[in-house]
Amino acid sequence: MEADDFTLVHEDDHLLVLDKPAGLLCVPGRGEDKQDCLSARVQRRWPDALVVHRLDMATSGLVLMARGAEMQRRLSEAFAGRQVWKRYEAIVDGIADSRHWQTIDAPLMADWPRRPLQKIDPEGKPSLTRWRTLETWPQQDASHLLLEPHTGRSHQLRVHLASIGHTILGDALYGDARVQARAARLLLHATVLQLRHPATGQAMRFERPAPFGREDVRGCP
Template sequence: MTAPPPLLQPIHEDPYLLVLDKPAGLLCVPGRGEEKQDCLSARAMRQWPDALIVHRLDMGTSGLVVMARGIEMQRALSAAFAERRVHKRYEAIVDGRMPLHEDWSLIDTPLMADWPRRPLQKTDPAGKPSLTRWRALAFASSPGEPEATHVLLEPLTGRSHQLRVHLLSIGHPILGDALYGNAAVQARAPRLLLHASELGLVHPVTQQDLRWKSPSGFSLSRP
């Protein structure tokens, strides 16, 4: 008999919303097939029967996810995401050396579905406007070894696979990315090195300005 999954330990819990720290490798919502029914939303509903999904992280991405408690709160939080009133910050380890500076840089490249290779996405001038801010924190370089950079990311739009495709488009795929990285990039990490490290919003009921953080565990030292 399969043991039940461990209980979720919320980062934040109140009568209106939850903030959870999703592990890498866990779906946010059920997939197709019996083997893909275990997911963050199913686990949450076992503990909080009124828990409803608001947004998603890719299965390989770890980090912060907010869930609504009840349909009215789901509508309010969904509107906050749609209207870009939610602060989202990610961390990633990417291939190659990105320039280190204090200012944020912008990737402004439209994205669309790559229909022959679904669920992949691709850059395309005819795609939907897509914006990502990035700032490199540190890079690692060793003789004979490929370089890597620890980077902060802030998606200003919410396209599918946006961070992964935008980084690939500037020549810096995320290490461990089984969808967009080549074999060498995939082999350099046991998982996708992408983590949702900060989430902030104004609470729809209390009007508190809330911000949560989750350490990525990623680190690179300057040479």
């Protein structure tokens, strides 16, 4: 179901699951030109909807919102306790050919002189990402990856992949001009959310396929 340029994936009395398009903020930013966002659009229809977590503006995919303060508290605790399982897909620069799960264990912190950028630093917060390859496309020097963040740091997937030499195509923050030019958008999508319902305890799993593929990779480097 389409509503206000987002897709409603699930609705009940306690929570909403939405598929956010790339290029839309999750919450309002600074300035009058950054007030349009997913939460504002959703609250026009569901006034009790409250933010629980966020995706970067450039990232598309599944976002969970609580209905009411009590559900927001319960869901926030589930995220903090790592009881919400998330999976992403990305198309990255270069050939990352690993069919077995690999781990990136690199602490992250704000790169204060270049905010909002993040950086890997031994003094940063522990940050862990698992990844494996779905497909490689040698003629395009690109790879389609499956990603599982075990922590939820800002820009975690983007920084971690850039750190191993496989920057996400279209990344305007962590990619050079060549990488940015290889896609019309950041090729990163939140594909899976899995959790227990905050009111009933029922196991729930939501999936949305990535809205991009090999055809969205622009030429060879």
